[in-house]
Amino acid sequence: xxxxxxxEELRGNDYPGRGIVIGRSEDGRYAVTAYFIMGRxxxxxxxxxxxxxxxxxxxxxxxxxxxxxSLIIYAPVRVLGTKTIVTNGDQTDTIYDGMDHQMTFExxxxxxxxxxxxxxFTPRISGVMHIEGGKYNFALSIVKCGDGxxxxxxxxxxxxxxxxxxxxxxxxxxxxxxxxxxxxxxxPKLVGIKGPIDGFTGLIWDSLNADNKVSLFTRxxxxxxxxxxxxxxxxxx
Numbered sequence: 389x390x391x392x393x394x395x396e397e398l399r400g401n402d403y404p405g406r407g408i409v410i411g412r413s414e415d416g417r418y419a420v421t422a423y424f425i426m427g428r429x430x431x432x433x434x435x436x437x438x439x440x441x442x443x444x445x446x447x448x449x450x451x452x453x454x455x456x457x458s459l460i461i462y463a464p465v466r467v468l469g470t471k472t473i474v475t476n477g478d479q480t481d482t483i484y485d486g487m488d489h490q491m492t493f494e495x496x497x498x499x500x501x502x503x504x505x506x507x508x509f510t511p512r513i514s515g516v517m518h519i520e521g522g523k524y525n526f527a528l529s530i531v532k533c534g535d536g537x538x539x540x541x542x543x544x545x546x547x548x549x550x551x552x553x554x555x556x557x558x559x560x561x562x563x564x565x566x567x568x569x570x571x572x573x574x575x576p577k578l579v580g581i582k583g584p585i586d587g588f589t590g591l592i593w594d595s596l597n598a599d600n601k602v603s604l605f606t607r608x609x610x611x612x613x614x615x616x617x618x619x620x621x622x623x624x625x
Contacts, residue, residue: 391555394579398595403428404560405569406476408515409592410526410548411556411581418608419517419524420556420581422592423464423474426600431455436622437603442467443480444605449624459503459510465605472609475514476561477503479531483514493527494545501541502533507568509533513559517609524611525549528559528576536568546576556581584608589619 394409409422425446427433436449443465448454462478473483479500486496493516503510511532518525527547534540548557557576562569582588589606596604602623609616 389578391578391580392558394556394558394582395591395595397558397577397579398592401560401562401564402597403562403565403569403600405510405562406513407558407560408474408476408513408528409556409558409579409581410474410515410517410528411579412524412551412553413581413608414554414583416553417610417612419472419519419526419611420588420606420608421472421474421515421517422588422604422606423476424592424596424604425464425476425602426596427602428600432460433602434624435460435602436624437464437605437620439618439620443473444618444620446603449622459505465607470518470520470614472517472519472607473514474517475512476510477512479512479514483516487516493529494543497529497531497543497545500531502531506538509536509538509571510569511561511571513561513572515559519609519611519614522612524551526551526557528557530559530572532571554581555579585617585619589621593621 406425434453437444438447445463466473466484483496514529529545534542558579559576585608604621607618
């Protein structure tokens with residue numbers, strides 16, 4: 389399968405919603421991830437990413453304008469030992485707690501469904517990166533409404549062992565703008581991973597729709613040592 393160009397994927401969709409990229413750097417040294425959020429409403433756009441321990445959390449940029457924090461304030465990234473968890477909601481905590489009690493990534497998500505934001509029923513997208521002993525693998529999941537029927541929940545998990553250099557997988561909540569918003573479908577897209585962390589971060593941020601983008605987080609983790617570098621970019625500064 390030929391890898392898609394990540395910048396083209398982003399520029400071709402003015403509202404992918406929230407998105408996760410996980411893969412490996414071109415030189416093979418680093419496990420790579422990115423997480424971005426977008427927003428159409430004032431409440432969704434009134435956010436920034438801030439560092440929280442080894443991970444990050446969302447925070448209101450202007451607390452006086454915050455209306456409903458239930459689906460927009462959460463910790464998208466947490467670290468559990470050799471595992472880095474990346475999600476688009478508070479299921480980050482569900483996965484963290486489950487895996488901390490010897491459950492698998494997939495088992496941890498069994499207690500969760502898609503977001504209760506009718507009529508969109510936004511999918512919950514999640515990823516986990518496991519780096520240990522110089523080896524690296526990752527998995528991605530999507531929990532989504534079954535063909536618009538809120539009584540039905542569809543669960544898909546995709547696991548990638550020893551990912552190839554310069555390639556990643558990209559999953560996002562929506563296939564495009566609309567009302568209701570159409571959910572992502574199929575396997576996470578194979579995309580190229582280009583450049584060092586600053587180039588990678590700039591490529592994603594510059595390719596997201598200027599009106600709708602809100603915040604971006606990226607991290608490069610050295611597979612041999614587990615040491616990492618991170619970047620945060622916020623539209624609200």
